[in-house]
Amino acid sequence: MNKLWAAFIVIGIVFCMATGNAVTINNEMINGGKSALKMVIEMLPLMAIWSGLMNIASKSGLLNKLSIMLSPILNPLFPDIEKGHESLGLITSNMVANIFGLGSAATPFGLKAMKSLQELNHDKKIASRSMITFLVLNTSGLTLIPTTIISLRMMHGSQNPTEIILASILATFFSTFFGLLMNKFLSRKEA
Amino acid sequence: MKVTDFIIPLIALFIIIYGVKKKVQVYDAFIEGAKEGIQTCIEIFPVLITMIFAINILLKSNVLNVVLSFLSPLFEALNIPKDIIPLMFLRPISGSSSLVLVNDIFTSYGPDTYIGRLASVLQGCTDTTIYVLSLYFGSVGIKKTRYALFNGLFADIMGIIASIVFVNLLFY
Structure with missing residues (x-):
């Protein structure tokens, strides 16, 4: 960097x-x-509101519940995080927000997830394996409905603004899959 | 009203009802969280300024366009339209400027052309890797990012290849 x-x-x-x-x-x-x-x-009011809501979700145990529900998918990806840890719930919330194209809500979740991962990190100056995996998941752009693009296509008079959704999903799936594959390879090589 | 319009209100509703049911002091918990959120925002401000400063200098210097003009024969050989190339390079760096490029492509070619569809899928399938990495790592004070940048950019390149492949497969 x-x-x-x-x-x-x-x-x-x-x-x-x-x-x-x-x-x-x-x-x-x-x-x-x-x-x-x-x-x-x-960003400030957004962060305040979503962090406020997420704190309620965290105190009520909702985040832990979410992370336990999704543990079959997330545990193989994040072997260093124990089952049901709150950070997995935050990672899930960030992914869900991204998948539905709610970019503004995704950032507060993502930053909270990073904070939580940093607490688990042994060396606070060096990125942990889980952090890098999370960021690969995040930046490979898991989006189901690219809302911004669809509305832009609509504005420019597209005959079928949503026709790109399937190609978009396939491409995003492809890039995430190979990103994670590379991630597994690199983390083994460095460990 | 679209179905997606309901997602955020429903999430908020669910979190609050669940909190009340579990006897959480929701009002106090919200304030506590909001405080934490504002703190995070202030902590990331220097990171944002630092990164946006560098990105803007690079973008406004026009150096990318010059580099790209050298590379364009290569892309022409691969049958990739010339005007999509800046988008591929800008996408990982800046979300707003790449969106401007997509807008330009739609204006000059229309959204329902090959290049228009390619731009749509490209913009939709990856994220601003460099920006997200610097923001997320900067927010918690990570100095050594190890293989994160390489890994993120690798996924982006896979996304570019996949966009070209799937647009060709599904539309032509």
Whole structure:
């Protein structure tokens, strides 16, 4: 992450200067933080509301129940987490929110899941095996109904805005499957 | 009203009714959780600024387009439309800018064309890997991410291949 971040900035700035476009960087230095601030402001109430609800779900034992229900699927994926641990419930909630295309609800669940996984982590500076598996599941984009795309297709006058759902599901399944396969391979290699 | 409109209200309803049934102090529990949520949000703010800063500099420098123009003969040989290539590279980095690209593709070609369908499936089947990784790891202070980035990008590449394969299989 360290190198990637530095590379993004160095490449960006050098290229801008080389093409005589230094003004772009100047503007970005002055205004760049605004978009991040806007994101946080939009995210703050969402985080508060969903974390509030999730705390109720956690206290009532609903999360543990959810994680026990889904343990046949999740346990093989997360062998390091004991059965019925709350983090599995949070991972499930994040996945469910993603699957239904509720991106705004998925982030609070995901961040809570990371916190919970960090509590189980032995070395707090190094990513645990479970964290990486969770992020592969998350970023390979398990989405059942890509709502944003469907509405965008509708806006552009598509004859059949939902015709891409099947291809989308198959592709997302394919990428998740191979992502997890690679994950198993890499985690064994490093362990 | 769509069926999906009911999901969020039903989840909220279920959580609260279940909590009351299990005799949880729902009001206090909600405040406690909200406090925790706001704390998380403040903790991730520096991470967000740091990442968005780097991403914006890279995107606005236009360097991606130049790199892509070198690669385009390769993609042409594989029968991949030229205008979809920036989307493949942007998708893991930024969700909003890749959505803008999909919008551009729909405007110039229409959503029901080969490139339009491909863009739809591509945008729908993967997520913003680099952004999510930096946000999630940054939020809990992980410094060494091991094989996470490689693994995430590998899944994205599989998604790109799968999009091309399934759009061809299902539509043509």
